[in-house]
Every structure is written in structure tokens, then in C-alpha cells.
Amino acid sequence: MKQPAPAGKLRARTATLVSTRQVGPNILQQRFAEPVIARRTQAGQFVHLLPGPDLLFRRAFSVYATDPKQGTFDILYQVLGKGTGALARQPAGTAIDALGPLGNRFTPLPADCTPILVAGGLGMAPLRLFAEELLSGTSRRQESPRPIMLLGNRRKSQAVVPFGLSSKTLDVRWATDDGSRGFRGTVVDLLSAMIVAGDVTPGKAHVYGCGPEPMLAALAVLCANQRIPCELSLERSMPCGFGVCMGCVVRGRDTSGYETYHRVCRDGPVFNAASIAF
Amino acid sequence: MPKSTIKTDLTITIAGVEFATPVWTASGTAGVGEEIESWCDPKRLGAMVTKSVSLQPRPGHPYPRTVETTGGMLNAIGLQNKGIEAFITDELPRLRRMPTRVVVNIVGDDQDEYVQLAKRLSDEAGIDLLELNLSCPNVARGIDQGSDPMWVGECTAKVRAATRIPLIVKLTPNTNDIASLARAAADHGADAISAINTLVGMAVNHNTFKPRLANVTGGLSGPAIKPVALAAVYKIARAVKIPVIGIGGIMSGTDAAEFLLVGAQAVQVGTATFRHPDAAIRVAEELRDYMQEHQIARVGDLVGRLTL
Ligand SMILES: Cc1cc2nc3c(=O)[nH]c(=O)nc-3n(C[C@H](O)[C@H](O)[C@H](O)COP(=O)(O)OP(=O)(O)OC[C@H]3O[C@@H](n4cnc5c(N)ncnc54)[C@H](O)[C@@H]3O)c2cc1C
Ligand SMILES: Cc1cc2nc3c(=O)[nH]c(=O)nc-3n(C[C@H](O)[C@H](O)[C@H](O)COP(=O)(O)O)c2cc1C
Ligand code: FES
Numbered sequence: 001m002k003q004p005a006p007a008g009k010l011r012a013r014t015a016t017l018v019s020t021r022q023v024g025p026n027i028l029q030q031r032f033a034e035p036v037i038a039r040r041t042q043a044g045q046f047v048h049l050l051p052g053p054d055l056l057f058r059r060a061f062s063v064y065a066t067d068p069k070q071g072t073f074d075i076l077y078q079v080l081g082k083g084t085g086a087l088a089r090q091p092a093g094t095a096i097d098a099l100g101p102l103g104n105r106f107t108p109l110p111a112d113c114t115p116i117l118v119a120g121g122l123g124m125a126p127l128r129l130f131a132e133e134l135l136s137g138t139s140r141r142q143e144s145p146r147p148i149m150l151l152g153n154r155r156k157s158q159a160v161v162p163f164g165l166s167s168k169t170l171d172v173r174w175a176t177d178d179g180s181r182g183f184r185g186t187v188v189d190l191l192s193a194m195i196v197a198g199d200v201t202p203g204k205a206h207v208y209g210c211g212p213e214p215m216l217a218a219l220a221v222l223c224a225n226q227r228i229p230c231e232l233s234l235e236r237s238m239p240c241g242f243g244v245c246m247g248c249v250v251r252g253r254d255t256s257g258y259e260t261y262h263r264v265c266r267d268g269p270v271f272n273a274a275s276i277a278f
Numbered sequence: 279m280p281k282s283t284i285k286t287d288l289t290i291t292i293a294g295v296e297f298a299t300p301v302w303t304a305s306g307t308a309g310v311g312e313e314i315e316s317w318c319d320p321k322r323l324g325a326m327v328t329k330s331v332s333l334q335p336r337p338g339h340p341y342p343r344t345v346e347t348t349g350g351m352l353n354a355i356g357l358q359n360k361g362i363e364a365f366i367t368d369e370l371p372r373l374r375r376m377p378t379r380v381v382v383n384i385v386g387d388d389q390d391e392y393v394q395l396a397k398r399l400s401d402e403a404g405i406d407l408l409e410l411n412l413s414c415p416n417v418a419r420g421i422d423q424g425s426d427p428m429w430v431g432e433c434t435a436k437v438r439a440a441t442r443i444p445l446i447v448k449l450t451p452n453t454n455d456i457a458s459l460a461r462a463a464a465d466h467g468a469d470a471i472s473a474i475n476t477l478v479g480m481a482v483n484h485n486t487f488k489p490r491l492a493n494v495t496g497g498l499s500g501p502a503i504k505p506v507a508l509a510a511v512y513k514i515a516r517a518v519k520i521p522v523i524g525i526g527g528i529m530s531g532t533d534a535a536e537f538l539l540v541g542a543q544a545v546q547v548g549t550a551t552f553r554h555p556d557a558a559i560r561v562a563e564e565l566r567d568y569m570q571e572h573q574i575a576r577v578g579d580l581v582g583r584l585t586l
Contacts, residue, residue: 056351245355
């Protein structure tokens with residue numbers, strides 16, 4: 001359990017929009033200057049941004065990259081509706097009200113395990129930051145096996161290349177539903193094929209997943225059957241983002257196995273797959 | 279001409295309890311204290327009002343539980359809470375230590391449950407007021423008991439007899455005569471009235487043909503309901519002599535001032551807290567600025583000052 005911060009110690013911060021880059025169809029990478037978020041964020045955590053003064057609620061985004069030296073952090077998102085639309089239109093220099101970093105992080109794993117990062121679409125965002133942590137040794141020892149990253153998309157045109165990672169240190173494999181890039185099928189099918197082919201040894205692997213819920217549910221089943229420890233990062237509509245509204249829930253089990261609703265914003269967004277009832 | 283700076287006093291007294299400011303959190307929008315405490319200095323909150331607590335634990339409704347609507351939101355949380363015993367062991371010790379007033383909001387399925395909750399909490403120190411959430415439809419009996427003045431009067435009387443902790447009765451706006459609900463509560467021993475709870479509403483996804491909330495209907499809150507809430511508080515304040523606590527769509531200090539003008543002695547900030555965790559403190563500071571601007575020294579001097 002996370003200890004709550006001392007009274008009045010957390011506060012909203014002003015993140016200044018530095019740049020907006022289109023990296024795919026309707027997909028943007030935005031960089032913000034805010035040194036505290038840049039320094040404190042750990043892989044899996046998110047920021048809750050107020051996209052503009054006319055919006056009632058904030059929008060949640062996983063932190064995609066950080067540069068603690070420059071004091072910046074990046075997000076990667078698809079322009080969908082009012083909130084993301086407003087954020088997309090903001091010019092560089094705009095001050096954005098930001099809460100963060102919020103939520104928990106992916107758990108670093110034992111040194112002899114191969115981390116397998118399984119991303120569906122933009123679920124890649126928090127996993128990219130985790131890959132970077134793994135590669136830089138902050139989440140694991142340097143001599144550990146090379147991390148594997150599986151990236152799934154519908155088709156090639158939607159595939160976003162993870163920003164700033166080197167394929168020398170990271171084993172990146174692609175999957176598309178139509179086979180236009182890499183393996184034909186879902187990322188979960190790809191992982192399954194890799195297990196069958198002996199590329200992955202279940203007892204020596206740790207899976208981390210983020211993406212659409214049906215994909216995560218399939219991933220949870222595969223990992224449970226293969227007895228591979230698995231952590232998943234979930235998404236919910238989040239009115240508050242800091243645990244007070246009880247809106248962002250997912251059905252799951254508590255430590256004694258009883259059914260309960262977890263708050264994704266505060267008990268997660270990263271959960272042990274076994275504690276979620278899909 | 280520049281106005282002179284005056285000393286402003288935000289303290290108010292309700293049921294013999296003094297509050298540092300008339301701006302409190304609203305039930306269900308500030309958790310049970312733990313989360314909000316990291317974002318707000320509790321000393322600057324008028325009071326911390328807890329999420330409704332029931333006799334037995336309640337799992338709550340399935341997801342989706344909230345949807346954003348024009349100028350507000352719908353929620354159908356389903357009163358998820360761990361039940362009174364877990365509340366007393368896990369939450370109350372910390373609440374008690376919080377340097378602010380503590381209002382525990384209770385909810386029951388029937389009058390007896392409210393009585394049991396009040397009795398159980400009477401054994402505990404550190405609770406400044408109880409707020410009875412009488413605004414929840416009793417699904418089992420198929421009627422909205424909280425909109426029946428007789429039922430409200432009876433329930434208030436029974437709880438009154440069961441505890442010495444001052445009582446706030448929180449009313450539903452889903453009625454055609456909120457003033458008689460308030461009168462019923464006042465006549466049967468309530469120390470204050472709070473209003474309003476959420477308005478029944480619904481949102482539909484026209485592409486999937488499905489309701490947007492798993493529970494189909496939910497409660498509307500946020501700026502969209504402020505006019506309804508102001509009218510309710512105005513009517514209640516004219517109908518009863520006990521203090522009224524205004525709730526509904528308060529986002530700013532001037533919103534709070536409007537509630538005081540129509541007769542509220544204090545206000546609660548709900549949905550705004552989701553946008554800014556320290557919304558209640560911001561509202562209080564803005565209220566102070568407003569008083570400065572209008573050269574009003576004591577916040578009590580604003581109460582009921584509406585000029586017709
Ligand atoms: C912890 C977390 C991390 C996220 N990380 C990313 C990310 O890295 N990249 C990315 O593209 N998106 C991410 N999302 C989803 C993103 O928050 C939504 O796409 C965004 O809120 C949509 O807002 P909108 O106003 O443009 O869309 P609208 O459809 O207009 O939104 C209407 C309402 O629905 C909510 N909503 C709609 N879709 C979602 C969704 N999928 N998840 C949560 N809330 C939703 C919005 O918050 C808003 O209240 C994340 C969500 C969460 C909870
Ligand atoms: C998510 C949510 C949960 C709520 N839960 C409760 C509750 O448990 N008990 C209660 O008496 N009121 C509850 N309310 C109602 C609020 O306390 C308040 O009366 C209402 O939201 C109107 O105020 P607002 O517009 O400032 O939010 C809840 C409101 C929201 C938005
Ligand atoms: S978003 Fe409010 S509790 Fe998680």
C-alpha cells in the first residue's frame with residue numbers, strides 16, 4: 001500500500017506546452033515542461049491534465065517519456081473528443097493545469113527474468129517509459145536478459161514507433177491484424193506463438209500489458225494458463241483521478257479473494273492480472 | 279475610488295459548533311478524508327463531510343458509474359463503502375486527528391438502520407455533526423422515501439432520540455415540495471438542513487443504443503444544477519428557522535456568495551473538487567475576496583441579504 005502524502009503536500013502544477021508533434025493518424029506526441037513531474041514520474045504513472053479552461057474535467061494520460069535534466073515529460077495520445085481536441089489545439093507556450101504523477105507503477109522484476117512488454121495500440125505509452133527504465137537499469141540490473149517489446153496495431157499505418165528507444169538493447173516485434181507489419185494477428189497471438197516456439201520460457205518471464213480491455217483480458221488468460229506473472233495497466237473514465245469519486249472502478253478480488261471494486265486511479269492503474277475479474 | 283482593506287471574518291456557528299469557514303466538502307466527493315488531506319490543508323476547510331457510510335458494506339454499482347454531461351456529470355456510484363465497523367476502525371481515527379470539523383454522512387435502507395448508525399457513532403469521539411442522507415430512493419420498496427415528508431419527519435425524530443450529536447438532514451431535490459420536507463425535518467429535531475443532493479438524470483449513447491451508465495439512471499451534479507439548488511435553498515430558508523447548508527454546482531466564491539444571499543449559512547463543494555482537489559479552499563478564498571470587494575466584514579452578514 002502506498003502511504004498518503006503529508007497534509008497539503010500535493011498540489012496542481014503548471015505544465016507549459018513545449019511542442020506538439022504528429023506521429024500517426026490523429027496521434028500526437030506532446031512535450032510539457034514541468035520539472036517536478038519530469039523528475040518524479042515512474043513508469044506506469046499518469047498525469048491528469050485540464051485541457052482548457054472551458055472543460056469541467058481533466059483527462060488522464062500515461063507518461064510516455066521523461067527528461068529529468070531538461071525538466072520535461074511527454075504524452076502520446078489519439079485525438080478523440082472534446083478534451084483531447086482542446087489539448088491538440090493548444091499552441092506552444094500554453095500553461096496547462098496538471099496533477100501528477102498519479103497512480104502506481106509497474107513493479108520491477110527479479111534479475112533473472114525476461115521482461116515482456118505487450119502493447120496494444122497507444123497502450124504502448126506507459127510501456128515505452130518502462131522499457132526505458134529497464135534499459136537504463138533503474139528498474140533492473142544491467143546483466144539481466146534483454147527486454148522484449150511486442151507492439152500490436154490494426155494495420156501498419158497506425159503503428160507508432162516508440163520514441164527514442166534503441167532496438168540494439170530492446171527486442172521489438174510487431175503484430176498487425178492484417179499482417180501489414182510483422183506477425184499477422186494480435187499481440188496476444190504473437191506472445192502465444194513465441195511461447196510455443198520456445199522463444200519465451202514461462203518460468204523465466206514477466207509480462208506487462210497495456211491496451212484495449214479485450215486484449216488485456218486475453219493476455220490475462222494466456223498468462224494465467226502459462227503461469228507467467230502478469231501486470232496490466234488499465235484505463236477508465238476518471239472524473240477526479242486522485243481517489244475520491246469512486247467512478248473509475250474495475251471489478252476485482254482483494255487479497256483474501258473476495259470480490260470488490262478497485263479504483264483504477266489510486267489502487268492502480270497497474271494491477272496484478274490475477275486481482276482483476278474481467 | 280480604491281476601497282479600504284477590511285478585516286474579513288469567515289467563521290460561522292451551526293448547532294453550537296464553530297466552523298473556520300462556511301465552505302465544506304460535500305459527501306461522496308472528498309472520500310473519507312485520506313485522499314483529500316494530501317491536496318488540501320484541512321485547517322483551511324470549514325468541514326470535511328464523509329462519503330455516505332451504511333450499516334453493512336456496499337459493493338456499489340458496476341462500471342460505467344459516471345458520465346460527463348453539458349455543464350455537469352451523472353453518477354451512479356451505488357454508495358460503495360466499507361460499512362460502519364470498518365469505517366470506525368479504519369477511517370475515523372485519522373478523521374478525528376484532522377484539524378477540521380468532521381461531519382459523518384450516514385445512509386440506511388430504512389429508519390431503523392439510520393437509528394442504529396447514529397447510535398453506533400454516538401459511542402465515538404471526534405464527530406462534530408451527523409448528516410443524514412435521506413435522499414436515496416429505496417429501491418426495495420419502489421418508493422423514494424426521502425421525498426415523503428411524513429417519512430422524513432419520522433426518521434429525523436427517531437435519530438434525534440438516538441443520539442446527542444447535532445443532526446443535519448440532507449434533502450433530495452427530486453420532489454415537488456422541498457420546503458415541506460425541510461419543515462418535517464425541522465419540526466422533528468433537525469439542527470440544520472442541507473440541500474440539494476443530485477437530480478435524477480440519464481444519458482444515452484445513440485450509436486450503441488445503450489444507456490451510458492451501467493445503472494441506467496444516475497444523479498446529476500455540477501454547474502448545471504446550480505439554479506435548481508439556489509431555488510431550493512431559497513424556499514427552504516424561508517420555510518424553516520434552522521440553518522440551511524447550500525449545495526449544488528458551486529465552483530467559485532461568487533457561487534458560494536449567491537447561496538448565502540438566498541439564505542444558506544454554509545455551503546458544500548462537490549463536483550468542483552474533481553476538477554481541483556483543493557476546490558473548497560479556493561472557493562473560501564474567493565469568497566473572502568468577494569467580501570473584501572463588497573466591504574462585508576462578517577460572512578454571516580451576507581446570509582439572506584437577497585433584495586427582492
Ligand atoms: C490512466 C490513464 C491513462 C491514459 N493514457 C492514455 C494515453 O497514454 N494515450 C491516450 O491516447 N489515451 C490515454 N488515456 C485515455 C484518455 O484519457 C482518453 O482518451 C481521453 O480522456 C478522451 O477524452 P476526450 O474528451 O477527447 O474524449 P471524449 O470521448 O469526448 O470523452 C468524454 C469523457 O469520457 C472519458 N473517456 C473517454 N474515453 C476514455 C478512455 N478510453 N479512458 C478514459 N476516459 C475516457 C473522458 O475522460 C471524458 O470524461 C488514458 C486514460 C487513463 C485513465
Ligand atoms: C460522484 C458523487 C458521489 C456522491 N456521493 C454522495 C453520497 O455518498 N452521499 C450523499 O449524501 N451525497 C453524495 N453526492 C451528492 C453530493 O454530495 C452533492 O449533494 C451533489 O453532488 C451536488 O453538489 P455539486 O453540484 O457541488 O456536486 C455525490 C455526488 C457525486 C458527484
Ligand atoms: S477517478 Fe475518481 S476515484 Fe478514480
